[in-house]
Amino acid sequence: QVQLVESGGGLVKPGGSLRLSCAASGFTFSDYYIDWVRQAPGKGLEWLSYISSSGSAIMYADSVKGRFTISRDNARNSLYLQMNSLRAEDTAIYYCASPSSESRYFAHWGRGTLVTVSS
Amino acid sequence: EIVLTQSPATLSLSPGERATLSCRASQSVSSYLAWYQQRPGQAPRLLIYDASDRATGIPARFSGSGSGTDFTLTISSLEPEDFAVYFCQHRSNWPRTFGQGTKLEIK
Numbered sequence: 001q002v003q004l005v006e007s008g009g010g011l012v013k014p015g016g017s018l019r020l021s022c023a024a025s026g027f028t029f030s031d032y033y034i035d036w037v038r039q040a041p042g043k044g045l046e047w048l049s050y051i052s053s054s055g056s057a058i059m060y061a062d063s064v065k066g067r068f069t070i071s072r073d074n075a076r077n078s079l080y081l082q083m084n085s086l087r088a089e090d091t092a093i094y095y096c097a098s099p100s101s102e103s104r105y106f107a108h109w110g111r112g113t114l115v116t117v118s119s
Numbered sequence: 120e121i122v123l124t125q126s127p128a129t130l131s132l133s134p135g136e137r138a139t140l141s142c143r144a145s146q147s148v149s150s151y152l153a154w155y156q157q158r159p160g161q162a163p164r165l166l167i168y169d170a171s172d173r174a175t176g177i178p179a180r181f182s183g184s185g186s187g188t189d190f191t192l193t194i195s196s197l198e199p200e201d202f203a204v205y206f207c208q209h210r211s212n213w214p215r216t217f218g219q220g221t222k223l224e225i226k
Contacts, residue, residue: 061214
């Protein structure tokens with residue numbers, strides 16, 4: 001079955017950097033685009049970034065544009081999010097989410113990884 | 120950016136009752152709208168996509184309707200496990216956005 005597992009979260013100081021990973025299994029990773037979505041504690045969902053199946057097309061939310069970089073390694077079935085210049089408001093659970101053969105929405109989600117930005 | 124506004128913010132109902140949740144878009148999203156359920160401590164789960172199609176494994180008591188700017192998620196008869204937070208989300212253009220959520224709580 002489809003599995004997405006995020007890792008790399010933790011406590012970081014304002015202005016610091018962190019790299020998140022998402023390991024995918026149970027499907028042909030290279031056939032699907034995939035996104036990052038976050039959720040601040042007790043808040044709603046915020047779409048962050050998209051990368052096409054080949055990596056040739058990338059989109060970002062304005063809130064992270066210029067600070068975060070999405071990438072993927074199809075040979076390793078992995079998705080990444082490089083986060084620089086982190087702010088307190090970036091504190092959230094970060095999810096990777098992918099479509100399915102049935103739906104072009106976020107049909108599959110990982111359990112998320114918590115990023116805390118605090119001094 | 121398309122803003123999705125969900126109402127009500129909180130809905131208090133009893134098991135067995137019918138729930139009607141609303142999502143209004145600031146401009147037309149055609150039928151490119153999905154609904155998700157999120158239980159405490161869990162990742163969201165896709166319920167409905169393209170406004171009215173049930174995702175695989177989703178019970179028939181969940182249904183979606185609407186197009187353009189006004190959408191509805193209906194749960195025909197609430198089960199105990201349905202009490203959760205529900206979000207709508209569009210994929211009409213960039214950026215993708217979510218509604219702020221409706222919390223469905225036990226009355």
